[in-house]
Amino acid sequence: MSIEVSWERDDYSRVPYRLYHDPQVYAEEMARIFRGPTWNYLCLEAEIANPGDFRTVWIGDTPVVVSRATAAAGSAIHAFVNRCSHRGAQIVRKTHGNAQEHVCIYHRWCYRTDGELIGIPFRRGLKGEGGMPRDFDMAGASPRRLKVANVSGMLFGTFSDQSEPIEDYLGEFGMGMVRRFFHKPITILGYSRQLIRGNWKLYAENLRDTYHASLLHEFFVTYGVDRATQKGGVKMDARHRHNMNHAYTATDTQEDAKAAYAGTAGVKLDRMRLRDTKLLQHTPEFADRMNLAGPTFFPNCIIIQINHSMGTRQIRPKGVDGVEIFQTLFGFADDTPEMTRHRLLSANLVGPAGFVSMEDGEAIEIIQKSTLNEPEAANIIEMGGRGPITDLDHRVTETPVRGFWSYWAELMGVEAPGGVR
């Protein structure tokens, strides 16, 4: 099976709407991207701190168990497909927990905490009758495993043995950003989930579209959390598959911003004031003094910091026209109770009800809705320029979106002839 795409431009500045709607494209993506030579964010090591701890996650449309093996099984971290080798039932049904072994409820096949199949009831039959054939290869029948990489406590997994080493995959910039966030022990503050009725790529693009940030998310501008006039920009890895939108605290003036946004319909700069401003209190806590950082890793992850709220998000495709955003909010283990309270109050900014994030759900759904009828029509991605894909020290750009498509096309085997990379 393979798909065909006729790109109107070799710089991916035109993307046909079919790619958000075609079930065959979706099926191919699951195989070539999520089960292909990419590293996917699994979960955080802090979530499975003790031997026997596990969490169930989704990599593309594949259910996966991330498990810290029991001491007897070696205590290492493993990830395996959450599907019983016998008849395909889900092995682990909880979202998280601690177990000595995992037993499928249907016929009680038993799995070690590293995913190895170790028990089959009545394997030798009863009183010499029934049972599995003598030559049945139990070890060979274990569920498929992912290779796991642990970068400073952030766990990534890949299904392919063709994947680059994680250091090369994330690149210097990606590795550096993971280390920045996880430079000391963290604590998990909790989860949020959101189901958006749109294709997963609309969310992936949204994270690479810095153009929309201060326009759609008007709260940013109205209350001065983030404005395109602040010092900031977009960084990408060498292959332009990952990116980061970032900005530095208090690097513009109210006058700069007023001049820049003058006449932009719908942006009410400084028209309103918060009655209670503690939500916006920010004291730089990282050496780089960024108040906004969002390193986004192809294909399924972003680490997001807005002021003092920090979280990871796992992008979980749910069919061609749905995507779950699973967010894990965290703080640092040495946070004072006041800081924890402040991080939780700052969580008002992010997540499904976030002052500066709720809009994305709506923006994605209204694209999905209105693009179904004309599959060969295409969108326009030219903000920030055409042609080559490069880093920028401003944020009035959609160039990283073209970076996403160029790598997507490579993995899907449908690069434009002479396409930019």
Next chain:
Amino acid sequence: MKVPDVIRHAASDLMAEYGLLIDEDRLEDWVELFAEDCDYKVVTRENVEQGLPNILIWCDNKDMLRDRIASYRDVNEYNLHWDRHIIGLPRFCGEAAGVWTLEASYSLFQTDLEGASRLFSAGRYRIEFRMDGEAARIKTATVIADTGLIPTLLASPI
């Protein structure tokens, strides 16, 4: 538990107003059901059961609640919809120093502007209120949503 009739009636009026004011999009009036030192929080059952403190919405005083509503009115973009709350009978949990605690189940439907309805959220309220003259005023309202998988986004209050 033994609850004086006047408290029961006030609580029942409070919950009726609570749901209908949101459903009628009279959010500024809804805010007035709260005391100045109120606390309004939306959390999910998934977090509560794990003992995790994450919030979806948290206003730890009435000004923050006013800010939420002002932002909803003038700043945020969201799915255009009508809300419809169905709130179950309250269960009284206790009283201490004039503050009564009750719990009630809710289901919240959202209907889009073309008339399609969906179940948006199911869960329970835990509400602490005290009497202010004839009426009950909310001191804390905690929405514990069973529906942790938020459909689309959460903008108008539950």
